Amino acid sequence: MGVVRLLRLGVAATVWILGGAVLMLASQPARAVPPFARQTGLACEACHTLPPELTPFGRRFKLNGYTLTTRPPLVNDIDDYKKNTLWLTDLPGIAVLAQIGYDHYDRAPPDTQNPYPAHAQSDTYQFPDQFSLVYAGAVSDKVGAWLQLTYNGEGGSVGVDNIDIRYSDHTYDNKFVWGVTANNYVTFQDVWNGFGSYTIPNFNTVTLYQVGVAGAGTTGPIINTFGPGIVAGLGGYVFYNDSLYFEFSEYHSSFATGSTPVADSSNLAANSGALDKFAPYVRLAYEKDWGYHSAQIGFNGMYVNWIPSNSYISAQQVLAANAAGNTYTPSQTFNPGAINRYTDLTVDWQYQYNGQHNIFGFMGHITHEKQQNSDQLVAATFTSPQGGPIYSNSTDNLTQFLVTAEYFRNRHFGGLVSFTRTTGTSDPLAYGGDGSPANQYETFELDYVPWLNVRFLLQYDAYQVLANNQNPFTMSNNSFPTSPQWPNVKASNNNTWVLGLWMDY
């Protein structure tokens, strides 16, 4: 197998690995957690329709830095100006989140080591799928935090998960609410949670073949993947007149995975790629509430300089390359200094009906991404002394459209339907297969919520189109499509039933 072929596979794998890294470590965004309820004295329904989606009140609670409390401090100290120097409640806001899943795949996943699997299974338990410890709540009278540590059953790892630390203040008449947020997941800080880190399905489904084909595993805008261990950033925001929101944030590469991304280029690459210098993120949104209704329209944009992980050579690739007569060393960077530039622009919207018995939601977004590939990596202008080009085009475009409708009755029974479609420039070198990054899938979900902190769900994910020539199994072994054991591999082979249990305490 030639080096060029290796690189192509590397690029394709990168798309999945990048998504997979987020999926495995970052798991899911902020959820309703009992500490917020214990702190405020309010039931979950004050802040959430069905978690993680927020009600208008929930949005304001978050914008006000998670600080609203009815608990008097157990320990309090003030300075000479009557300003708090210490403010501790009698109970830290600790929560346990657990997700347990049972998955049934339309077709058993292939054995990665053997093209003729003898024991492939299509039914598995994820027990637990995810288990998190969270601190959530006020740190002082103006500072609040969400700090999450997660064991992910799929990845088998424990890691620092979502973090959002806020300082917030407001005028007496609430005409202006402003604050600062430090977080490690682009869009995690958003209060309309309709894009980016807030994907559908929002249960931490283990999609077929480990890194999966749903959510983060499919080809999508790079902004969706900037999770814990990849980036961290700081932002300031203003919420004016209870309706107009503006935020400016900046993100840098993060150390959180234990690697040292700024130390040298090989680590940059080993870290599934890395953000170069800083990436600005701008968010503008307008919300109008009337009666039981709440409507929002928004925009966000992000500009990213990205050092692609496709410049990294895996140990296996080194062996293969050496066998082909080339000499490489593990973790060597193929194309040092190669930087791709991404511009992601998103329009998002949301409508909620928060009635006394019925909740209806309709939300969606369109993200357009322009990806300008480094000349060093593009076929026509390829300059690297080693390897071969890994993009066919100097500019690739990607558009993702996602729309979700949901309904809940009496906060006990409900469900949602979600549709995702991604299209983009055909780039055979980047995406492999027929070169299309396209994917299309739907999520259908039924929920039963006997208590607000216990949720059962039955979910079905249906796929019509997937990247890489619609073949989900090429990622594991490229010989599968032609294998007599695996004829007619198609996108719908990934269709998945999920029976899930979601508990917070």
Next chain:
Amino acid sequence: MKKFMNRSLTVSLSIGAIALAGALVGTVRAADISLPPDPGARDAATLVSFACSKCHGWNTNGVSISPIFPILAGQNEVYIGAQLRLLRQHGRADPHARAFMWGISNKLTDEQIDGLSKYFSSQPAVTGRPSSNPALAAKGKDIYENGVAEPKVVKCAQCHGEVGAGTNNVPRLQGQHPGYLALQLHYYHDKLRENKLMNRNVANITDDQIAAVVEYISTLTGDEPTDDSASVNEGK
């Protein structure tokens, strides 16, 4: 390194500018915002700004947007106080009272309750508006003013007054969200909200009658004729 510093500086300035913008626009003085978050140490206006306004009118005027939450502006002071005490001691136990008010009123002091009652009752009251369904409103007017003979539903006007202004310990209905009123009537009818008088008065009320009467209440305007005879309800 210099480049990096310049960028960092730009970012810092941007964040600073946002914070400054907030600081310049009629902001809370340092002495105000540094109040300890101990509810016992908060005055009523601060409490409204920090907590109540999140549901009962974001700009602290006591006029809620969602009908899930009652409009408190202009509500009778005695009634607000009685309700807050009931909620604090969990004596009012309808679903929304439990979900939203039990916890958040738990640590309120008597002084704070008195302060909040004064605050909200002194906010400009909301009045009614013309009905978009006059036929339904007319049916509701009959129930409101005359009650229903069989099965018996007591006329609302007897306690709440002809224009729904209530009295000291009888709640003002005028200007209230129809959705909120309807829900309360359902709660009283189903005894989810317990009050002997109201439970009995609306024991026989039907869904259609509730829809009609709240439609009529939503049209009420003006001041009550001076008659303080309607103080039989204990404001529960």
